[in-house]
Amino acid sequence: MKHIISCDQFKREDLENLFQLTDAMRGDLSHYKTGLADRIVATLFYEPSTRTRLSFEAAVLRLGGEIISTENAKEMSSTVKGESLEDTVRVIHGYSDALVLRHPDRNAAEEAAQVSEVPVINAGSGSGEHPTQALLDMYTIFKHHGTLDGLSVAVMGDLFYGRTIHSLLKLLALYRKVTVFGLSREELSLPDEYKRYLEERNLQYVSCRNFDDLPREVDVIYHTRTQTERNLNAGMEVEEFIIDDFVMDRFPQNAILMHPLPRNREIAREVDSDPRAKYFEQSRNGMYIRMGLLYQLFR
Amino acid sequence: MKHIISCDQFKREDLENLFQLTDAMRGDLSHYKTGLADRIVATLFYEPSTRTRLSFEAAVLRLGGEIISTENAKEMSSTVKGESLEDTVRVIHGYSDALVLRHPDRNAAEEAAQVSEVPVINAGSGSGEHPTQALLDMYTIFKHHGTLDGLSVAVMGDLFYGRTIHSLLKLLALYRKVTVFGLSREELSLPDEYKRYLEERNLQYVSCRNFDDLPREVDVIYHTRTQTERNLNAGMEVEEFIIDDFVMDRFPQNAILMHPLPRNREIAREVDSDPRAKYFEQSRNGMYIRMGLLYQLFR
Amino acid sequence: MKHIISCDQFKREDLENLFQLTDAMRGDLSHYKTGLADRIVATLFYEPSTRTRLSFEAAVLRLGGEIISTENAKEMSSTVKGESLEDTVRVIHGYSDALVLRHPDRNAAEEAAQVSEVPVINAGSGSGEHPTQALLDMYTIFKHHGTLDGLSVAVMGDLFYGRTIHSLLKLLALYRKVTVFGLSREELSLPDEYKRYLEERNLQYVSCRNFDDLPREVDVIYHTRTQTERNLNAGMEVEEFIIDDFVMDRFPQNAILMHPLPRNREIAREVDSDPRAKYFEQSRNGMYIRMGLLYQLFR
Numbered sequence: 001m002k003h004i005i006s007c008d009q010f011k012r013e014d015l016e017n018l019f020q021l022t023d024a025m026r027g028d029l030s031h032y033k034t035g036l037a038d039r040i041v042a043t044l045f046y047e048p049s050t051r052t053r054l055s056f057e058a059a060v061l062r063l064g065g066e067i068i069s070t071e072n073a074k075e076m077s078s079t080v081k082g083e084s085l086e087d088t089v090r091v092i093h094g095y096s097d098a099l100v101l102r103h104p105d106r107n108a109a110e111e112a113a114q115v116s117e118v119p120v121i122n123a124g125s126g127s128g129e130h131p132t133q134a135l136l137d138m139y140t141i142f143k144h145h146g147t148l149d150g151l152s153v154a155v156m157g158d159l160f161y162g163r164t165i166h167s168l169l170k171l172l173a174l175y176r177k178v179t180v181f182g183l184s185r186e187e188l189s190l191p192d193e194y195k196r197y198l199e200e201r202n203l204q205y206v207s208c209r210n211f212d213d214l215p216r217e218v219d220v221i222y223h224t225r226t227q228t229e230r231n232l233n234a235g236m237e238v239e240e241f242i243i244d245d246f247v248m249d250r251f252p253q254n255a256i257l258m259h260p261l262p263r264n265r266e267i268a269r270e271v272d273s274d275p276r277a278k279y280f281e282q283s284r285n286g287m288y289i290r291m292g293l294l295y296q297l298f299r
Numbered sequence: 300m301k302h303i304i305s306c307d308q309f310k311r312e313d314l315e316n317l318f319q320l321t322d323a324m325r326g327d328l329s330h331y332k333t334g335l336a337d338r339i340v341a342t343l344f345y346e347p348s349t350r351t352r353l354s355f356e357a358a359v360l361r362l363g364g365e366i367i368s369t370e371n372a373k374e375m376s377s378t379v380k381g382e383s384l385e386d387t388v389r390v391i392h393g394y395s396d397a398l399v400l401r402h403p404d405r406n407a408a409e410e411a412a413q414v415s416e417v418p419v420i421n422a423g424s425g426s427g428e429h430p431t432q433a434l435l436d437m438y439t440i441f442k443h444h445g446t447l448d449g450l451s452v453a454v455m456g457d458l459f460y461g462r463t464i465h466s467l468l469k470l471l472a473l474y475r476k477v478t479v480f481g482l483s484r485e486e487l488s489l490p491d492e493y494k495r496y497l498e499e500r501n502l503q504y505v506s507c508r509n510f511d512d513l514p515r516e517v518d519v520i521y522h523t524r525t526q527t528e529r530n531l532n533a534g535m536e537v538e539e540f541i542i543d544d545f546v547m548d549r550f551p552q553n554a555i556l557m558h559p560l561p562r563n564r565e566i567a568r569e570v571d572s573d574p575r576a577k578y579f580e581q582s583r584n585g586m587y588i589r590m591g592l593l594y595q596l597f598r
Numbered sequence: 599m600k601h602i603i604s605c606d607q608f609k610r611e612d613l614e615n616l617f618q619l620t621d622a623m624r625g626d627l628s629h630y631k632t633g634l635a636d637r638i639v640a641t642l643f644y645e646p647s648t649r650t651r652l653s654f655e656a657a658v659l660r661l662g663g664e665i666i667s668t669e670n671a672k673e674m675s676s677t678v679k680g681e682s683l684e685d686t687v688r689v690i691h692g693y694s695d696a697l698v699l700r701h702p703d704r705n706a707a708e709e710a711a712q713v714s715e716v717p718v719i720n721a722g723s724g725s726g727e728h729p730t731q732a733l734l735d736m737y738t739i740f741k742h743h744g745t746l747d748g749l750s751v752a753v754m755g756d757l758f759y760g761r762t763i764h765s766l767l768k769l770l771a772l773y774r775k776v777t778v779f780g781l782s783r784e785e786l787s788l789p790d791e792y793k794r795y796l797e798e799r800n801l802q803y804v805s806c807r808n809f810d811d812l813p814r815e816v817d818v819i820y821h822t823r824t825q826t827e828r829n830l831n832a833g834m835e836v837e838e839f840i841i842d843d844f845v846m847d848r849f850p851q852n853a854i855l856m857h858p859l860p861r862n863r864e865i866a867r868e869v870d871s872d873p874r875a876k877y878f879e880q881s882r883n884g885m886y887i888r889m890g891l892l893y894q895l896f897r
Contacts, residue, residue, distance in 0.1 A: 073648070
């Protein structure tokens with residue numbers, strides 16, 4: 001049985017098989033649309049993440065599967081009554097053929113996988129991993145550029161807390177000659193453990209403090225929301241990196257602008273009509289990549 | 300692509316085509332029950348309205364479609380994080396083939412339709428429109444009386460804030476020689492803009508202050524809940540128009556009594572067994588008229 | 599039309615027919631998996647009970663039916679606006695082919711059944727009945743021991759408030775020569791009405807105060823959660839009956855240990871690997887027995 005817990009479990013060829021399958025499904029769904037027939041997938045969300053949940057549910061339904069769902073497992077009667085995650089999993093796997101788990105604890109998905117008799121898919125675990133987000137991000141880059149080898153990728157925003165960035169870097173490290181530019185305020189810099197991770201795998205990492213530090217020939221600009229609630233609590237004044245049409249002018253025509261969404265002010269609305277703005281396409285890719293993953297699990 | 304945003308978009312023949320289709324589906328569903336096969340409808344409710352949501356969901360399922368749903372979009376993680384309605388729509392339309400939107404803002408459905416790549420159905424937008432409620436109301440009258448031309452319709456309760464009444468009047472205005480009697484306390488009278496609307500379309504409107512002001516030969520009695528929470532806040536003493544068996548005695552045998560539900564005390568329980576009491580049938584008609592609308596959208 | 603409201607409505611042969619059907623479905627679902635085709639089941643939960651809801655929903659889906667669902671009917675807009683349960687039922691039965699109702703009021707399911715035009719299934723009503731829990735418990739015992747006649751059953755934990763225990767005793771009373779041992783603190787003893795109920799039906803009931811009062815040759819050990827929140831409020835010190843490997847040593851190899859879940863500390867984790875620990879299997883049986891019940895309702 002396969003679980004999808006961490007980006008660490010994927011090799012380069014896994015990604016490329018997945019991307020190929022996903023493309024094939026988008027091209028002609030008819031061969032795949034009963035791939036999950038008679039299967040029930042349980043979505044068990046201990047913190048709300050409506051878009052992730054809906055995208056998984058749409059993926060299951062488009063493959064002919066069915067859904068049982070709880071939007072707020074934290075207030076589940078059994079959780080309130082003190083049931084452990086392990087016990088909950090051992091109950092829910094009795095009703096379902098796979099478990100999609102969102103949980104605030106870093107190791108929740110791993111713990112669930114240890115007791116589950118059905119595949120567990122990590123849909124985000126606290127400050128830890130969110131592997132399906134990283135896969136859809138990689139798929140979006142791959143679809144546009146045709147490869148990931150040799151790309152220059154600028155990541156920006158909150159590089160310190162940003163789970164999305166951390167997972168993406170792990171998958172980028174599977175490719176050759178990738179250069180990463182990390183643009184953030186100093187206190188939101190990429191943690192040293194990730195810098196070492198990249199270095200050990202021969203990726204070049206360049207810390208940047210303003211847009212001028214970025215090279216003009218960047219291939220991917222990946223922005224993220226700075227968690228202003230955290231900053232405001234800390235009483236800091238927020239200095240943001242806002243991408244507008246003026247900033248976009250410095251980037252090449254073949255670059256793409258990505259964002260995991262939701263965005264606040266860090267990408268101006270005017271940019272939406274720029275053909276390089278791919279964040280809504282990226283979000284849609286999330287449903288397709290999850291279809292690919294689910295299909296692989298059950299074939 | 301068609302959106303269903305406002306009662307203004309319907310013509311008399313649209314209504315009659317819809318009613319005919321709906322009747323045909325009720326008569327024999329077998330020709331229609333795959334009308335939404337392979338379609339996913341997203342229900343996106345920014346305020347709770349369980350009955351409207353369930354009736355849409357049942358309609359989708361009876362036509363072979365599937366549902367992804369959020370009961371409380373206001374607490375959606377992305378909304379909490381400051382995402383605009385437009386961004387949310389551009390994400391969700393990536394997963395679904397139609398969007399059913401309930402929102403407290405008057406113009407939400409229109410705004411959603413402007414960015415959505417899939418049909419948007421307005422399931423109630425603040426003090427604005429609730430077109431599917433008006434359509435099911437019209438269908439209920441049409442089924443009983445066979446036409447709407449020449450009818451006398453008494454509307455009562457909260458004519459000032461009552462979105463349901465306002466939408467119904469717009470559709471009644473598509474018919475000939477309709478007379479409307481509006482019974483309410485003075486401070487809950489029909490706003491002047493709706494009186495003008497009716498006048499411009501040659502409907503007669505008669506303001507009433509008590510049951511005795513109503514004619515005996517009325518064809519439709521449409522009661523609504525007075526929003527007592529609002530009144531109580533304002534410190535006013537509530538004077539209600541309560542329909543009981545005694546009041547029903549004054550109305551003809553062929554009249555029908557309607558209510559959008561939920562009711563409080565304004566219709567006494569004893570009236571439920573009166574064959575003219577059609578409010579539960581009216582509610583059930585809601586599912587059927589939504590089936591008709593959805594079928595039209597996707598055929 | 600059949601409703602499932604109370605354990606009182608079942609005879610011994612009803613149980614055995616149900617168990618036989620359920621086993622047949624588990625053996626080969628293919629003959630049954632369209633048993634609910636074109637049927638919509640509404641789950642209407644006025645208090646959260648995620649596991650019961652998910653197990654019903656999985657049962658419906660595995661038989662080809664569809665679900666409309668509200669997780670928190672108490673906050674349903676219509677309930678907040680003062681709608682009675684009867685009115686809500688008369689609306690929802692217009693959209694659905696069966697109603698699964700969870701409600702804090704003792705008589706809610708009965709009241710719903712009186713106005714519903716579709717079958718009502720009681721999924722737990724306050725301090726009253728939870729018949730499908732009792733049926734799955736009986737099925738679990740039956741599957742293991744092959745009969746219920748002549749068994750020794752130890753029930754323990756909260757015998758005073760425990761709805762689960764009360765419903766189970768009613769069904770055990772349909773069998774011959776059953777002996778029940780009730781182990782609890784004095785203030786959580788089985789109410790006299792249930793003692794009389796058993797006595798009138800020739801079951802022997804033995805009150806116990808510690809593990810040593812139990813016979814060694816017991817066939818079923820049924821533990822339940824002591825509702826510590828209640829005890830703590832009352833300022834009492836909690837003295838629990840904790841089952842661990844040491845306690846299990848005193849019971850025979852053919853006994854089974856059951857629990858309706860969720861558990862707290864009353865069954866130690868170490869017991870999970872004991873082959874006699876059947877509580878997770880019992881929980882899974884819940885889905886199957888509900889499949890059996892639903893199939894019977896619609897055939």
